[in-house]
Amino acid sequence: MNNQKSKFTNIAIDSMGGDFGPSEVIPALNIVLQGRGDIFFLIFGDENKIAGYLSKFPELKKRSSVIHTEKVIENDEKPSLALRSSKGSSMRMAIEAVKNGEAAAVVSAGNTGALMALAKMVLKTVPGIHRPAIASVMPSVNGDSIMLDLGANILVDGENLVQFAVLGSIFARAHKKIEKPSVGLLNIGSEETKGPDHVRKAAEILSYVDFPGKYIGFVEGGDITKGSVDVIVSDGYAGNIALKTAEGVGSLIRQYFVESFSSNPLSRLGGLLAYYPLKTLKKRMDPRLYNGGVFLGLNGLCIKSHGGADALAFSNAVILAVRLARKGYIDQVVSDISNLTKQETFIPQES
């Protein structure tokens, strides 16, 4: 496999995770290859189940290796239990491929808790980072923004949030191609005196430390989609609730949509006549374009796809992995976190 490393970006794929497994994962990889000549996949999973799907895509077959695994971590397995029995599973072996330098990133649609626990155990955190965070790309009026943490950490302190600001800024730099992304702390108002202690503490530190982003102050829930900032930093409690609320509102409106255009024959005709604008709208509202929760702060890239992802959704999580891997995300984090902890004014936290 090592001979692939010079020319190709190798991506490890856990093909057994999520609701569908290889039936959606394999076609997803074929989508990723389109227009991308320099990717190689290490596909971990049951080769008997993979073979049939893979045979439909001759080009993908040439650009991938299947590594047979017997064990699968179930979607509803408790992370602590999954950890103990993970040896030889598709998920763990895919993560180990990153650890061993055989792949630049790993993508899985499997059990989130188990994936985080395994990724932490196998890859370890970057020196100076005490808590990995989950980040995702969110749609906004001004293009995409990056939001973290989306649920890895419920209780954090101000220093954790500052580290998240670093992790998110480097992500935004890779994703949005801007040198100094603007960063906001998610809060319930923009006044300095508002919000919980850990958020106000982070604001204080961010106002003077040198980090890869530009701190602009507190932002509110509405700013996520307003595109007021490139990076929205939050604890995993508020972040997870915001993310899932946003997804829920999207679903509700898509349902209103379907109902409005199918309530009677005249409405259905209206829908046909407005086919093109509706198609554009549907595409812009498609949550599959924003699939992929990136585990940040680890010594290796690990991307969690939505469990219910279809081929298009899964392909977007893989594309995110490729993009971050090529930008040398991990190296930048290592150097920027090291720079942060060296700053005299920065109060080092306890683990």
Added chain:
Amino acid sequence: MNNQKSKFTNIAIDSMGGDFGPSEVIPALNIVLQGRGDIFFLIFGDENKIAGYLSKFPELKKRSSVIHTEKVIENDEKPSLALRSSKGSSMRMAIEAVKNGEAAAVVSAGNTGALMALAKMVLKTVPGIHRPAIASVMPSVNGDSIMLDLGANILVDGENLVQFAVLGSIFARAHKKIEKPSVGLLNIGSEETKGPDHVRKAAEILSYVDFPGKYIGFVEGGDITKGSVDVIVSDGYAGNIALKTAEGVGSLIRQYFVESFSSNPLSRLGGLLAYYPLKTLKKRMDPRLYNGGVFLGLNGLCIKSHGGADALAFSNAVILAVRLARKGYIDQVVSDISNLTKQETFIPQES
């Protein structure tokens, strides 16, 4: 005024608050009167500014009294400062009308912080309630749900959340006409071990106390619009972020909408041909239908309208006030909170 009280539901209106003042508030009151024969308004504000708008609605003129006030609390005034200089302001006098029994509820589109501070000072909390909360009606797949707290309290304990569950259940009973509303605690997962201490503590208490709702467990951000429960209970930090995120996603999608149907002449034609289904959709997505943050836990009903509310939006906040007033909301809260604190198993909290 007292002779109005037997037949009519009196509502006190701060007509000077918000971005527009009487120009939207007065037409809003006229909307409320349509089909409602038994409402009387006490309108507080500058009578010179009000008179011109009121003269356009002869029926409203008969069904209201204007109480002239000179002072207005500014939208950007600090609550502490506003409190000190509030005497004789339209906002404070409208709240005092509730305190004095002249009105069953007060509605204002003014400064949220000042309104909460004044309402607390003038009306006081219901015995047993230590922290008032802000609640609102949220759209969901199964009709409306009630969500609180939306930002009055950042730091709460488990007992506070239990009280919010009581306040929200009685609200849902009045709004949704169901005897025993289902109640969920907003969290980042449905497993019992997940989430911050105060949320898990509230879950423990709610599982055994007798209260006006039916506790069903943890819910996630996506459940708000899924209609999984009638009442969603949260601290004001997560609740405010969820509310504003939801509003933001709604705005983003409305913008996608406008852009999709105006990107070129063909799209615009499509929009015309799909006029009726689009109109239905627009109506269902209209945030003005959900205007009105209700301050719960006080000895009197106080409803905060969005500052940017137009006449239609403001009218919905007033209708909410009328509905809760007629259902005897305050009396029910007083009796149910008294019942809750009498239960041996309920650990009384400190103020």
